[in-house]
Amino acid sequence: xxxxxxxxxxxxxxxxxxxxxxxxxxxxxxxxxxxxxxxxxxxxxxxxxxxxxxxxxxxxxxxxxxxxxxxxxxxxxxxxxxxxxxxxxxxxxxxxxxxxxxxxxxxxxxxxxxxxxxxxxxxxxxxxxxxxxxxxxxxxxxxxxxxxxxxxxxxxxxxxxxxxxxxxxxxxxxxxxxxxxxxxxxxxxxxxxxxxxxxxxxxxxxxxxxxxxxxxxxxxxxxxxxxxxxxxxxxxxxxxxxxxxxxxxxxxxxxxxxxxxxxxxxxxxxxxxxxxxxxxxxxxxxxxxxxxxxxxxxxxxxxxxxxxxxxxxxx
Amino acid sequence: xxxxxxxxxxxxxxxxxxxxxxxxxxxxxxxxxxxxxxxxxxxxxxxxxxxxxxxxxxxxxxxxxxxxxxxxxxxxxxxxxxxxxxxxxxxxxxxxxxxxxxxxxxxxxxxxxxxxxxxxxxxxxxxxxxxxxxxxxxxxxxxxxxxxxxxxxxxxxxxxxxxxxxxxxxxxxxxxxxxxxxxxxxxxxxxxxxxxxxxxxxxxxxxxxxxxxxxxxxxxxxxxxxxxxxxxxxxxxxxxxxxxxxxxxxxxxxxxxxxxxxxxxxxxxxxxxxxxxxxxxxxxxxxxxxxxxxxxxxxxxxxxxxxxxxxxxxxxxxxxxxxxxxxxxxxxxxxxxxxxxxxxxxxxxxxxxxxxxxxxxxxxxxxxxxxxxxxxxxxxxxxxxxxxxxxxxxxxxxxxxxxxxxxxxxxxxxxxxxxxxxxxxxxxxxxxxxxxxxxxxxxxxxxxxxxxxxxxxxxxxxxxxxxxxxxxxxxxxxxxxxxxxxxxxxxxxxxxxxxxxxxxxxxxxxxxxxxxxxxxxxxxxxxxxxxxxxxxxxxxxxxxxxxxx
Numbered sequence: 003x004x005x006x007x008x009x010x011x012x013x014x015x016x017x018x019x020x021x022x023x024x025x026x027x028x029x030x031x032x033x034x035x036x037x038x039x040x041x042x043x044x045x046x047x048x049x050x051x052x053x054x055x056x057x058x059x060x061x062x063x064x065x066x067x068x069x070x071x072x073x074x075x076x077x078x079x080x081x082x083x084x085x086x087x088x089x090x091x092x093x094x095x096x097x098x099x100x101x102x103x104x105x106x107x108x109x110x111x112x113x114x115x116x117x118x119x120x121x122x123x124x125x126x127x128x129x130x131x132x133x134x135x136x137x138x139x140x141x142x143x144x145x146x147x148x149x150x151x152x153x154x155x156x157x158x159x160x161x162x163x164x165x166x167x168x169x170x171x172x173x174x175x176x177x178x179x180x181x182x183x184x185x186x187x188x189x190x191x192x193x194x195x196x197x198x199x200x201x202x203x204x205x206x207x208x209x210x211x212x213x214x215x216x217x218x219x220x221x222x223x224x225x226x227x228x229x230x231x232x233x234x235x236x237x238x239x240x241x242x243x244x245x246x247x248x249x250x251x252x253x254x255x256x257x258x259x260x261x262x263x264x265x266x267x268x269x270x271x272x273x274x275x276x277x278x279x280x281x282x283x284x285x286x287x288x289x290x291x292x293x294x295x296x297x298x299x300x301x302x303x304x305x306x307x308x309x310x311x312x313x314x315x316x317x
Numbered sequence: 318x319x320x321x322x323x324x325x326x327x328x329x330x331x332x333x334x335x336x337x338x339x340x341x342x343x344x345x346x347x348x349x350x351x352x353x354x355x356x357x358x359x360x361x362x363x364x365x366x367x368x369x370x371x372x373x374x375x376x377x378x379x380x381x382x383x384x385x386x387x388x389x390x391x392x393x394x395x396x397x398x399x400x401x402x403x404x405x406x407x408x409x410x411x412x413x414x415x416x417x418x419x420x421x422x423x424x425x426x427x428x429x430x431x432x433x434x435x436x437x438x439x440x441x442x443x444x445x446x447x448x449x450x451x452x453x454x455x456x457x458x459x460x461x462x463x464x465x466x467x468x469x470x471x472x473x474x475x476x477x478x479x480x481x482x483x484x485x486x487x488x489x490x491x492x493x494x495x496x497x498x499x500x501x502x503x504x505x506x507x508x509x510x511x512x513x514x515x516x517x518x519x520x521x522x523x524x525x526x527x528x529x530x531x532x533x534x535x536x537x538x539x540x541x542x543x544x545x546x547x548x549x550x551x552x553x554x555x556x557x558x559x560x561x562x563x564x565x566x567x568x569x570x571x572x573x574x575x576x577x578x579x580x581x582x583x584x585x586x587x588x589x590x591x592x593x594x595x596x597x598x599x600x601x602x603x604x605x606x607x608x609x610x611x612x613x614x615x616x617x618x619x620x621x622x623x624x625x626x627x628x629x630x631x632x633x634x635x636x637x638x639x640x641x642x643x644x645x646x647x648x649x650x651x652x653x654x655x656x657x658x659x660x661x662x663x664x665x666x667x668x669x670x671x672x673x674x675x676x677x678x679x680x681x682x683x684x685x686x687x688x689x690x691x692x693x694x695x696x697x698x699x700x701x702x703x704x705x706x707x708x709x710x711x712x713x714x715x716x717x718x719x720x721x722x723x724x725x726x727x728x729x730x731x732x733x734x735x736x737x738x739x740x741x742x743x744x745x746x747x748x749x750x751x752x753x754x755x756x757x758x759x760x761x762x763x764x765x766x767x768x769x770x771x772x773x774x775x776x777x778x779x780x781x782x783x784x785x786x787x788x789x790x791x792x793x794x795x796x797x798x799x800x801x802x803x804x805x806x807x808x809x810x811x812x813x814x815x816x817x818x819x820x821x822x823x824x825x826x827x828x829x830x831x832x833x834x835x836x837x838x839x840x841x842x843x844x845x846x847x848x849x850x851x852x853x854x855x856x857x858x859x860x861x862x863x864x865x866x
Contacts, residue, residue, distance in 0.1 A: 044442055044463055046722045072725045076442045092844075097837060098819075163637030164649070176640035179828045265574025266639050267823025282433045284812040285440070286848070 036089055036291040038082040045077040089292035099293065101268045102276040105183065109272060110251045113187045113194075117247060118240065120191065121198025126228065128199070129206045139203075143196045150193065154260025157189045161261075179269035182262050186270050189257050194250070198243050205239040206232065241312055245305065252301055273297055344412045347379040355742070360399050360408055361749065366741045373416075373739070374477040376732060382418025384729040391718070391730065392435060393450040395425035401663065401753025402450055402505065402716045405737055405746055413733045419726075421733060429575070432811060439464040444723030447730040452714030453492035453501070454814065457807040459719065460495035461857055466720035469499045471731045480738040484758040486796040488711050492804060496860055500719050502734035503743065506757015507713025509584040510791040511545070511659045512650065512668070513538050515681040515783070517557055518548070527551050538683045540705040542585060542626060545686050549633035549657060558653040560675055567633030569655035571646035574822035579814055580712040582821050584659060585630075586623030587802035588687035588708040590614070592694055597803075597864045600694035604803050605813075606846075608864040611855045613842045615817065616835035618699070619692030624824060624831035626688075631825055639826045651676060659685060661713055662747070662755025665788040669780045670750045678781040684794035685710060709798025716753065744770065748778035756792050766793040807857040809849050816841045 050070040053061040060068040093099045128139055145153070160167055161175035168175065175185045209232065217227050254272040258264055264271035277297070281290025346354040353373060355366040376383045391406060398407040403425055410421045424446060426434050435449050439459060451459070459465045471477055480503050482490050488508075493501030517523065518537040527535040531547050539545040549567025558565050572578035587604065594601025599609055606613055614620070631638070634655060638646060643660070650658040651667060651674040658664060667673060668680030687705045692698075718734035720727045736742070746754035747761050762768025763786070775785035805813065820834035829837070846854050859866065 042440060042462075046442075046463065072727065074444060074723055074725055076723065078442055096844075098841075163640070164635055164645075174636055174639075177637050177826060178639075179823070179826050182640075262640065263573060263575040265819070265822045266572075266826030267574060267828055268819050269823070269826070269828065271819075279815070282437075283429075283815070284809070285436060286812075 032287075032291040033295065035288045036295055037084060037086065037288075039085050039288060041081045041083070043079045043081075047075045047077075049073045049075065085288070089289045090296060092289060093293060093296060098268060098271075098276055099273075102271055102273040105268070105270060106252060106254065106272045106274075108183065109187060109190070109254055110248060113190045114244065114247045114251050116187070116191050117195045117198050118244060120195045121200075121243075122202050122236075122240075124195070124199040125202035125206050126232070128203055143200055145193045146196050146200070148193065150256035151260050153189060153193055154257045157185070157192075157257075158261050161185055176262055177266060179266050182266060182270050186254075186258050186261060189261060190251070190254070193257075194247060198247065201239060201243050202236065205236050209235050245308075248305075249301075252297075342415045344415050355412055357408055357745075358411075360404060360751075361745065364745060366745060368739055368741050372479050373736075374475060374479060374732075376476045377416045377478070382416070384726070384732065385418030387417070387419040387726050387729045388422060389419060389447040389724075389726050389729050389733065390422040390424050390445065391448045391450065391733070392424045392426055392431060392446050394428045394431050394716070396753070397425070399751055401751070404752045405504075405754060406450070408752075409733070409737050409742075413736055416736070417729060417732055419729050435459075439721065439723070442723050444721060444725060446721055447724040447726055448718050448720045448734060450504070450716050451501070451719045452716055453507075453711075453804065454714065454806060454810045456492070456495055456500070457805075457810045457857060457861070460500055461808065464722050465495075465500040466722045466724060466727045467498050467500060468502065468720065468731055471728065472499060472735070477728075477732045478735040478739045480735060480740065480743070484740075484760060486757065486759075488709060488796050488801050489715060489757050492711060492715050492806075493717065495806075502718045502731070503738040503758065504717035504734075505715050505754045506711075506747075506761075506792070506796065507661055507715040507755060508709070508711045508757070508792065508795045509580065509659050509661060509685055509713070510665075510682045510788075510795055511538065511657060511685055512664055512680060512682050514558075514653075514656050514676065514679050515787075516679040517552070517656055520557075523552075523557065538681065539686050541689045542588070542630075542686050543689050545657060546626070546630055546633070549630060552656045553633040557656070560653050563654075565653070566635055566649070566655040568630055568657040568659075569634045569646050569649045570627075570631060570638050570658075571641050571643050571660070572631070572639050572822060572825050573642045574819055575815075576642045577713075578825070579818040579821055581659065582624065582627055582817075583712045583802060584685055584710050585627055586620055587710060588706070589623035589626070589691055590617060590619035591708055591800055591802065592691065593706065593800050597862050602800065602803065603694075603862065603864075605805050606842075606858055608855070608859050608862065609866070611846050611851050611858065613839040614694075615842065616832070616839040617692055617694070620835055621831050622692070622699075623688070624821070624835060627821075628824060628831065639822070648673070662757075662788075662792060663750060663753055665784065666748065666750030666755075668750075668784060669778075678784060680781075680784050682784075682788040682791040684791050684798070706800065707794060707798045708800045708802060709795045710802040711796065711804055712802065715757070744774065745778070748775050748780065756789060757796055761789065762793045763789050766790060768793070803862045806861045807854055809845050809854070812845055813842055816845070 051073050053069040053071050055061050063069050124142065128135060163169055163174060163177060174181050176182050213231055214227060217231050222230065253274050255274045255278065258270040258272060259275060262270040264275055273293070277290050277293045280286050280293065344356050346356070347370070348354065351370050353368050353370060355368060357364045357366065370378070393403040393406055396403045398404060403423065406423050410423065413419070413421060432455060435446070435451070435455070436458065438445050482493065482499060485493070485503065489506050493499060493503070518535060524535045527548070530551060535548060536544045539548055545568070552565065553567035554564045556562065556564050570578070570581050572581070590604055592601045597603065599607060603614065605615065635649070646658065647660065647664050647667060649655055650664065653675045665680065665682050668676050671677055674680070684707050687708055689705065690699045690701050693700045720730045724730055740760050743758060744760055746752050747756040759767070760769045763770055763772065770789065772782050772785050775789070776782050817838050820829065820838045823829040824831055824834040
């Protein structure tokens with residue numbers, strides 16, 4: 003039996019409504035907010051109305067008097083003023099924006115390569131026949147399943163500088179601006195290296211043994227095999243992992259939120275945290291929207307250029 | 318037929334009912350002589366509050382449940398059933414539900430989200446929440462916009478539990494009102510005082526050594542910030558507390574960004590900045606902005622000097638405190654690791670909790686010290702003072718209930734908040750450390766300070782008598798000082814403070830100089846003022862500080 007055209011639309015409707023309501027509308031509305039200044043005014047009036055029971059009869063109190071309820075009547079007036087590119091221009095002179103961009107880029111440029119490198123090395127190690135490999139592998143991937151917010155709070159106790167388990171090192175993990183950012187990076191590396199490891203290990207296990215055999219016959223040592231066999235074959239996987247991690251790392255929020263609160267000062271305040279605070283703490287929604295769109299544009303440009311370069315190099 | 322062995326099971330409750338007084342619920346007992354006993358739970362050691370029918374108002378009574386089937390929702394900073402500010406709501410919930418017949422839904426929100434959720438509800442006018450336990454610094458965003466429900470009529474009606482603004486010092490009363498209209502219900506009084514280790518400052522060996530090193534008698538307690546810094550420096554790094562083998566500190570601070578570190582700066586800097594005068598003028602009794610043009614004063618030489626001073630003071634405490642919230646700093650003091658802490662009333666009460674504190678009986682409090690010089694805004698120079706002058710403060714939230722103007726049940730919400738505000742309840746709560754309710758009202762002050770409380774009230778609640786005496790007197794002094802630190806209550810206060818907080822944190826962690834941090838603060842404040850509207854801000858600021866052009 004073939005579905006008629008109308009029924010197909012009916013089945014598609016929930017998904018379409020969902021996407022329109024929760025993706026398209028917020029995108030459109032936030033773009034509108036970025037170009038307009040919205041001012042709200044509200045007038046509240048109250049009226050006492052009799053309470054009625056299920057049969058529509060007035061409900062009486064103990065003294066036999068009719069019980070009343072408050073009805074709130076509100077009149078809300080929103081005034082929207084077009085401000086053009088003002089919100090975007092403001093970003094150019096806002097030191098908090100500049101600082102947040104610096105923090106985000108520093109984080110991405112250090113954390114992501116570290117995660118990839120460590121993940122790759124661990125994958126190579128676990129690709130060998132080592133004792134207790136299945137158990138160790140299972141333990142290795144546990145951090146992925148932890149909630150970043152909980153991880154942040156856990157590391158807060160680990161990095162606690164007076165009486166914490168690492169206090170003996172004397173390192174100011176959370177009170178020094180540079181170390182605080184390093185602490186955020188350490189936590190992120192701890193949590194996401196296993197993801198890189200897992201994907202790389204799967205890719206390595208897909209490399210046919212014959213290739214290693216052939217390399218060995220040709221006199222290749224371990225380094226040669228890594229450089230000439232494993233890496234070239236893993237390049238597509240590395241690119242995918244790199245993109246996934248970069249996209250995630252650029253959205254950094256939970257770990258600094260729980261670990262440092264963005265401080266000291268703004269030393270660990272990434273761009274997404276700044277946009278969140280601007281919009282939902284100070285209700286400067288227009289500016290927060292502009293920030294988000296600018297950020298989205300920058301990410302799209304970077305990723306597109308990155309992809310183009312990769313495509314040129316590796317087909 | 319009922320089995321004979323089951324008879325006693327039914328007979329016992331019936332017998333109990335026959336022997337009860339005039340009317341007794343599980344939590345409220347109405348006596349024939351007009352007294353009413355309110356029974357609190359384990360968190361308050363099963364304390365019983367004695368009140369009267371008169372004090373509870375006409376709506377509540379043994380046979381009345383005026384808000385039957387009404388459910389109200391109240392938001393509060395999330396701290397749990399035995400946490401600061403939220404705890405009392407949980408403890409009074411069964412009592413109010415029994416009295417009113419209504420249901421109370423306590424909505425705990427993390428501090429960082431509370432303001433956001435409240436404002437979203439108010440801006441959209443949804444009326445999801447009936448009341449909010451607010452910090453006074455949120456008033457600028459809720460009162461002028463018409464989001465708060467005025468309570469003066471309900472307060473005067475005599476229908477609800479009775480309390481009065483007259484019990485508040487002027488400094489605290491101002492925080493509960495906006496342009497003379499009452500919005501806030503009495504609950505908590507916030508201000509910072511200086512806590513010090515009375516045993517350590519009284520130690521003869523240290524007194525002699527201090528005099529030898531600094532050339533003057535060890536001040537017990539310090540009267541000026543400069544004295545406090547000397548004493549802090551002297552004790553820092555020495556193992557003056559024998560409870561462990563590690564060196565101890567001078568002053569402990571809570572400086573974590575996004576929390577309450579900026580209050581330390583407000584308290585400390587007020588006496589470096591405020592120019593005394595009978596009334597508020599363009600240069601007298603102003604701290605935040607020039608009331609004529611809303612230009613920030615935050616980077617004045619007085620503010621800068623105060624911040625440089627705070628940097629010095631920070632060096633006499635653990636470096637880790639840059640990342641510490643209130644809890645960590647308080648715990649450090651309670652463990653006997655610091656001679657000084659300047660903080661809110663909770664700390665004094667927590668000193669008495671021997672499960673957490675090693676300093677009960679050694680935890681004295683005094684009014685906040687002052688600077689021996691201040692920056693004169695007219696002469697544009699620093700003025701040296703012969704003797705210390707007290708500058709009071711109400712820094713903090715003074716967390717209390719405000720009713721939403723969109724609430725369908727403002728009377729029910731008010732009846733709950735006012736029940737917690739009656740004198741005997743408020744008195745009890747102020748003596749307990751965990752509940753976050755701090756003293757500040759006349760009946761909590763001692764008789765010698767014009768109040769009605771006795772030290773015995775505090776001793777009965779488990780306090781050391783000397784600690785209690787110094788504590789309540791210190792609070793009396795900071796709330797009734799002739800010169801008071803003005804409170805910032807204008808739209809955007811939260812944002813102004815957030816900008817200041819971040820820059821202060823950067824200074825304390827060494828990434829900015831004091832001048833640089835405060836210049837950047839002033840620059841960012843200008844942008845906020847321009848965005849919200851300079852004229853509008855000026856009008857609200859003038860109203861908030863009582864300035865007449």
